[in-house]
Amino acid sequence: MKAIESDLVVCSADKVVPDATVLVEGGRVAGVCANAELAGLVSSGKLAAGDVIDRRGCLVMPGLVNTHMHQYGVLSHGIPPAQGVTGFESFLLDYWWPRIEDRVRKSEVLTTSLATMAEMLHSGTTSFCDILEAPLCEGDTLIAQGEQIERAGMRAIVSLESSERVSKANGEACLRQNAESAQHFSARGTGLVRGAICTHTTFTCPRGMIEHAKELACENGCLYQFHLCESRYELEWAMSHLGCTPLSVYNSAGALGPDTLAAQCVKLGEGDLDLLASSGTRAAHLPISNCEVGGGFAPVPSMLQKDVCLGLGTDGYVNDMFQVMRATFLVHKAACETTTVMDSKQVFSLATEKGAQAMGLSKVGRIESGWAADLVAYDMAPQPTPINEGNVFDQLVVFGRASSVRDVWVAGKRLMQDGRLLTLDEERNAAQLRQCADTFWRGL
Numbered sequence: 001m002k003a004i005e006s007d008l009v010v011c012s013a014d015k016v017v018p019d020a021t022v023l024v025e026g027g028r029v030a031g032v033c034a035n036a037e038l039a040g041l042v043s044s045g046k047l048a049a050g051d052v053i054d055r056r057g058c059l060v061m062p063g064l065v066n067t068h069m070h071q072y073g074v075l076s077h078g079i080p081p082a083q084g085v086t087g088f089e090s091f092l093l094d095y096w097w098p099r100i101e102d103r104v105r106k107s108e109v110l111t112t113s114l115a116t117m118a119e120m121l122h123s124g125t126t127s128f129c130d131i132l133e134a135p136l137c138e139g140d141t142l143i144a145q146g147e148q149i150e151r152a153g154m155r156a157i158v159s160l161e162s163s164e165r166v167s168k169a170n171g172e173a174c175l176r177q178n179a180e181s182a183q184h185f186s187a188r189g190t191g192l193v194r195g196a197i198c199t200h201t202t203f204t205c206p207r208g209m210i211e212h213a214k215e216l217a218c219e220n221g222c223l224y225q226f227h228l229c230e231s232r233y234e235l236e237w238a239m240s241h242l243g244c245t246p247l248s249v250y251n252s253a254g255a256l257g258p259d260t261l262a263a264q265c266v267k268l269g270e271g272d273l274d275l276l277a278s279s280g281t282r283a284a285h286l287p288i289s290n291c292e293v294g295g296g297f298a299p300v301p302s303m304l305q306k307d308v309c310l311g312l313g314t315d316g317y318v319n320d321m322f323q324v325m326r327a328t329f330l331v332h333k334a335a336c337e338t339t340t341v342m343d344s345k346q347v348f349s350l351a352t353e354k355g356a357q358a359m360g361l362s363k364v365g366r367i368e369s370g371w372a373a374d375l376v377a378y379d380m381a382p383q384p385t386p387i388n389e390g391n392v393f394d395q396l397v398v399f400g401r402a403s404s405v406r407d408v409w410v411a412g413k414r415l416m417q418d419g420r421l422l423t424l425d426e427e428r429n430a431a432q433l434r435q436c437a438d439t440f441w442r443g444l
């Protein structure tokens with residue numbers, strides 16, 4: 001057993017314990033005790049003195065959960081601007097699909113995956129759900145990406161976005177790669193990395209493909225996920241081409257339910273909010289990315305009122321969940337013209353246990369006996385004002401900063417110690433990413 005002694009344990013949005021220690025055994029939380037009890041545990045032989053990690057001056061909280069991520073997307077950070085693009089459709093047809101997605105291969109995937117894991121760990125993220133958008137990548141890419149994530153020790157879901165925009169056969173091949181990866185990681189049984197079945201949107205995937213994708217997910221016992229209504233484009237396209245909302249297409253294909261995760265959900269159609277709630281479908285909210293694409297404000301306060309299970313994500317854009325929490329706290333107050341929505345406790349729960357639930361991870365995202373020991377030690381000293389039991393959620397959600405993350409554990413294994421990554425060669429990975437991006441951009 002190991003013990004992490006701290007000034008404050010943030011067990012969940014409902015429970016904060018001052019002067020407390022988190023006990024960890026076999027990758028799981030074994031309990032939370034008062035610091036004053038530690039000496040007794042050591043003297044009774046239940047705990048070795050050398051297994052007490054002194055993190056007084058820090059708070060310990062659950063690791064953050066990035067519910068929707070594109071690791072390869074870091075290639076586009078700072079990319080030369082697209083020329084001649086006239087709108088959303090043109091952005092996809094003339095630029096993003098041919099020049100970015102169709103040129104991504106396994107080597108770019110592995111390089112970007114290593115670099116973004118470092119970025120996520122430094123900002124306290126321990127779990128993420130990745131969607132690779134590279135329809136022409138090699139057939140073993142997803143498994144190679146997942147195995148690399150396993151070696152680094154992070155908790156993740158990997159998936160390859162499938163559609164018929166290249167061809168029907170390519171859509172089938174991508175779905176097959178998803179299913180093979182789901183089977184591969186399920187057979188390994190390590191529990192850290194899983195597969196999922198992923199499709200793109202209703203304007204690139206016909207209903208038959210969506211039905212098939214959901215069937216594959218059920219056969220493999222894994223999550224089914226897709227992008228839904230990132231802007232008004234998909235809603236308008238579906239209404240004019242299919243005569244119904246995109247969510248109704250998924251509903252009629254039998255694809256909704258608690259094992260389905262819809263990302264974005266910005267411009268939903270009439271009745272969609274009720275459909276999302278009544279079907280138990282999960283959602284991922286990506287506030288900073290919504291701002292980037294000018295997509296609008298997702299109706300998150302209304303979704304939460306209807307008890308939709310919802311997590312937060314970066315969309316591969318700004319991969320720092322502290323910034324995503326801050327954006328979630330702020331943008332809906334502006335959109336709804338009131339300060340009464342999205343309090344910091346609620347946002348914290350979305351970034352931790354609700355996000356894990358949305359990804360289908362059980363017992364992840366709280367510090368409680370039997371739950372995964374995915375933990376972050378956050379240094380309270382750099383915060384300009386005191387952090388205490390009464391203000392900790394505001395201090396983390398509104399004023400939190402990645403630079404205060406000192407240690408990170410996933411399944412009880414320490415991946416970062418005093419700001420230094422233990423399972424990744426950060427400098428080498430960063431240099432390889434710069435080289436990779438430079439070469440990639442030259443081919444634009």
Ligand SMILES: [Zn+2]
Binds near residue numbers: 263
């Ligand atoms: Zn996305």
